[in-house]
């Protein structure tokens with residue numbers, strides 16, 4: 001049975017001002033559990049804006065975003081933050097790992113913030129995630145001691161720290177060579193198909209986008225394909 005993971009219902013986001021800017025317009029989009037979707041489109045077409053709205057990092061001016069059958073419109077900023085921490089994993093183009101912490105600590109931090117596991121369980125969970133991404137030998141290293149691809153895998157481990165059903169990635173391969181970029185996309189496919197998570201990835205790369213289950217193409221803030 002298909003289960004809706006995330007849904008944008010008639011979502012528009014405008015920035016007010018003397019000359020208002022429309023980031024995305026009239027977006028209707030349903031992504032199912034276990035689906036791997038790529039968002040493509042020219043620079044400035046609204047890809048990141050859409051991802052931020054789906055990830056509850058921004059709120060629509062009109063319409064609403066439904067996460068796992070729940071309307072998020074009207075939730076307080078605290079409730080949104082809690083929902084993000086528990087249900088959504090983010091991966092960005094720049095890994096945003098904390099340089100003064102080891103890879104293990106970087107993955108443990110969101111687990112401790114959520115507070116659902118004891119300290120020893122948090123340590124075990126972070127170690128298992130890093131192992132599963134073939135980073136066991138790098139757990140005690142600092143981000144600047146790793147390659148770009150390894151750092152991005154640590155960022156993916158951190159995104160999965162609280163076992164989120166939804167993973168959102170904004171140009172996650174923008175800084176990686178072609179081979180590593182394909183490996184990262186394979187990993188995303190696995191998260192969707194083997195682990196039944198929902199994965200939405202923004203990419204400029206048409207060849208990588210073709211490896212997704214479905215492609216959403218944006219032009220001028222609208223879905224055109």
Ligand SMILES: Nc1ncnc2c1ncn2[C@@H]1O[C@H](COP(=O)(O)OP(=O)(O)OP(=O)(O)O)[C@@H](O)[C@H]1O
Nearest residue numbers: 015021022023041042043044045046047048049050
């Ligand atoms: N804070 C802002 N103030 C004014 N305009 C903005 C702001 N944020 C985004 N925009 C504009 O909104 C549009 C959509 O931006 P967005 O970053 O979502 O596009 P994108 O498709 O992700 O672009 P890129 O591929 O270059 O990252 C662009 O025209 C951008 O210039």
